[in-house]
Structures are given as C-alpha cells and as structure tokens.
Amino acid sequence: MAQSRSRLAKVRARLDLPTVRRAAGLLEGRHRSIYSGHGQDFDEMALYQFGDDVGDIDWKSSASSGHPVIRRFVRDSNVAMVLAVDTGRNMAATAPDGSKKSDIALFAAEVICYLARARGDLVALVAGDEDRVVQIPARGGTEHMEMLLRRAEAMLDLQAPPSNLNRVFDRVLTWFTRRSLVVLITDEARPLPEHELGLKRLRTRHEVMVIQIGDALPTAFSERVIDDVDGHLEIPEYLRSRKDLAAEAADAALRRRQDVAAMLRRQGIEAVTANSEDELIDRMFDLLRRQRRVRH
8 A cells, every 4th residue: 555655645646735736626627617507406596696607596585685696506516527548559659758648548537536635526547449448437545546547547558559549438438327527638739630529429428538648759858769669660869860751741740730629629628738747737737727718
C-alpha cells in the first residue's frame, strides 16, 4: 500500500493548495452543468440572487410574492466521472519532451483522481484497445483510486495491441446509463475520422472532455530514433537531421492536429493537448475553465 499511496502523493506534491481549490471549483462548475435541474430532490424556495440559474425561477411564487423566487434542489455531490483511457501501443511512444507518452497520460489520470477524491466524487475506469477492454465501477476513496490507476498503468505498454477508441466508446455507452463526465485520455492524432460517429453518440449521452498527449516528431531528436509504433517506420540519422524533412514533418503534424480539432468542434467537445507533465497541469485547468465558460 505504501507504493500505491505515492501516486496521489505525487500529485499533491505538484499542486499547491490554492491550485487544488481553484481546480475543484472548476470541476464543481462541470458537475452543476451536468446535473442542473435533473434528478434532484426539492429542498426549499428562496429569493433569486445574482448568478442563480433563471431556469430555477418559480414564476407563480414570484408573482405572488412580488419578488423573483427560485426552487432550490439538493444536488447529489457524489457524481460519477469516467476515465476513458486509450491503451493502444501509440500511448507508450515518445512525447515531445522525450518522456514516454504513457507517463503523461497516467499523470493526467492521477490529477483527475486526486481532484475527484478531494471532492468526494466517484470515478470509474474504462481502458481499452484493439484486444482488451477493462472496466472498473465508479467508487470513491483513496484505495479505489490507487487500484484504478494501477490497472491503467499495467495496460500502457509498447507491446500493447493497436488503439481502438470505438471499443472504449461502446463500453462507456453500454455500461453508463446515468449522465456522467467522461474524460477521454488519448494521443494528439485521435480521435480519427472513423471515431466521429462513436464520439457523437457518446457526446449525446454524456459530457465529454478530451486530454490529448503530444507526439514527438520523427525528426525531433537527431541523435535518437523515434519509431512510429503504428507503422514501425524508422528514419536514418542523416535524414532526421535534414531541416526540410523536419519542416515537412512539422507541417504534416499540424494539419493532423487541425483535422482532429475540427472534428471535436463539430461535436461541441473541448480538448487540450499536453507535451509534458509540467505543461499538463496548466492545460488541464485551462480546459476546465473553457468548459465552464461554454456552459455558463
């Protein structure tokens, strides 16, 4: 257990208290947008205050009292979040900072679990690829979060099967009927065009955020071979050092990212790309801010 505790302790060491509070507040905003006005127990009538949802105004009571009155509900604070993790071998390739993409992906999952635990929320896991799908029910508490993270880490390996996001989407859709916040962790090349229909179905039922882990270009490190794990293409050193080839690779990667971003915009999904663990923290909080602003 001492080893497993180090995962959430690692996150705590990277985040100061004001940062945690700010992030928890942004996550609170997401939960309100998911469950506002639905599946809640009536609590009391109260005078409308600036910032309250106008959809909660009880117009009959407001007319009787002469002042705007809202109906307040008891919100279920222990909401369910789903970590949907792409465990294809593409996730164990190299990130732009030279680290393994799987390390950054796992850190993203650790941050989500840390914030959820601090709020008392429930977290589930659906992790999968071409040959494997693992699902862990939504629960709370440190031991559950640590176990969930260990299962995800065990599947993130260069020897893993190819990626298959549609299998992950299908499992989330069939397994979760209650509207939840789904956090998809994949790489910057995905979702692909063949994933758009599955993504649309997922977005119809759930709130969706996408965290993409950046890919190192094959020309990024002249002294180091960057293998294309999907196609196993290795570029000789004399070609990796050519500036024209590096420029062409960078342009192709940019077009690919733009295509993925356009797809996510069509589905109304906010996403963020991180190229390192340090960058991930700021990017994730920016993502939460953007999602909250869109909903409000």
